Amino acid sequence: MECRIELTASPDPADVQVVSDGLDAYNAAHGAPMDWVPLAIFVRDGQGNIAGGLIGGTFWGWLYVGRLWIEESLRGQGYGSRLLAEAEQEAVRRGCHHVCLDTQDFQARPFYEKHGYRVYGEVSDMPLGHSRYSLEKKLTPG
Secondary structure, eight states, rough: OOOOOOOOSSSSHHHHHHHHHHHHHHHHHTTTOOOOEEEEEEEOOSOEEEEEEEEEEETTEEEEEEEEEEGGGGGSSHHHHHHHHHHHHHHHHHTTTTTEEETTTTTTTHHHHHTOOOOOOOESSSSSSSEEEEEEOOOOOO
């Protein structure tokens, strides 16, 4: 049987699900079943509008922080630290032992390092002229 390669910028969600399910089944067969549980924590202003948040999830004993953002007028007031601490506490409650995330050189690397994260990887020119850093931290219960 001959197959063809198809490239698309707007994949059918059902097609994406087939690929996800296939990888999940492969991983499960090797002792790593997908146990992803989403995590979202928001900062809301007095009118209930989102002024910041942390989006990620937990799986395989790890917390993954996909995005952490605070509205510029609220930065430096401890909201980012509170979001990160809340996410870490929830991850421990979920049985996680580590957390990982990525940040750019123009984003929040010093913020994360101040909170005990360490860089374990760097990708240069992502975007061009900048570096992307991968960081991790061991979580401790309590």
